[in-house]
Every structure is written in C-alpha cells, then in structure tokens.
Amino acid sequence: MAMPASCPAFRRAVLALALVAVGMPALAQESANQIAANQPVGEAVLIPNRVIYPGEAIELAALKQVTLVPGRHKPDGMATRSEELQGKVAKRTLLPGRYIPVAAIREAWLVEQGASVQVYFTAGALTISAAGVTLQPGAAGDQIKIRNIDSGKIISGTVMADGTIKVGAS
Known part of the structure; x- marks a missing residue:
C-alpha cells in the first residue's frame, strides 16, 4: 500500500533522507560565544570555512575550529582533527560548515600516473x-x-x- 505524500511519517522520512543526501551540518557554535556566556565548552572540531574542491589538498587555513554544542558529539566516520586532515586531498567537494567524512579524503599521491620510478625486488641478500x-x-x-x-x-x-616501488615474488 502506497503512503500518501500528506502523511506526517512520510514527510519525516523524506526530510531525513534529504538531510543525509545533502550532508550533515556540523552542529556547532563558535567557542568564543560559549566562553563569553560562561557556558560549558563542548568538543572542539575542525570543519571547512570555504568550499574545498575534489583533488585539492586540505590546508589548515581552509579549516576553522568550532566547538560543538554541549551534549553533542561528532558522528562516527568523520575527520575533525588536524592530524586526520592536514596534507590529505579531497575526493569530493567539501562544503563549509559541514563535517568531513573520512571516506571523502585520501592521502596525497606519492607517485603520479605515467611517472618514471625505480622498481625493486628483494629476496634475502639479492x-x-x-x-x-x-x-x-x-x-x-x-x-x-x-x-x-x-x-x-x-x-x-x-x-x-x-x-x-617494491615488488614481491609471484
């Protein structure tokens, strides 16, 4: 039986899917605001402060530190510390104010396609x-x-x- 579009449960499900598809916003506020208001300070995380495009190296200048609202924790699978982000490359567009999924970043290439490299095979002293x-x-x-x-x-x-490049026996 099809659910009518006017059903509240259907609307909530569609809204939830839309939020997941668009990306999860980092529910955060500036830590300065919390300190000024004498509120408890939550977990500090890094999020983009501008659009980071696919293939672009992630630099700390493109990130801003925010403090999560007390009681909120970062979702699993999100990179929010400088050690996780510095020097990595974006696999897809990273939007400002949103968490950065671990799956959306990769290590920078050490060797590019078409590069000349030395290939080594080692077995004991050989x-x-x-x-x-x-x-x-x-x-x-x-x-x-x-x-x-x-x-x-x-x-x-x-x-x-x-x-x-290190090769092994096959």
Missing part, C-alpha cells in the same frame, strides 16, 4: 632493480600497476615512502 612507468597513481602503501620499461611487462608493486 636485490634486483629496474626502471618502470606507473600505470596509476598511488600513495605510500598502495598497490599499483607498473610497466617494466625494458621488457614491457606489467607488474604490481607497493609504493614505498621514498617513491620507489
């Missing part, structure tokens, strides 16, 4: 190195595909912190 070209971008610890320049073979390897 180390083999080769030149390769990345077929996809990657951050430290990511598994990516590389084309060996000499043989033309496509191999998979792990991006290391120094920008080299």
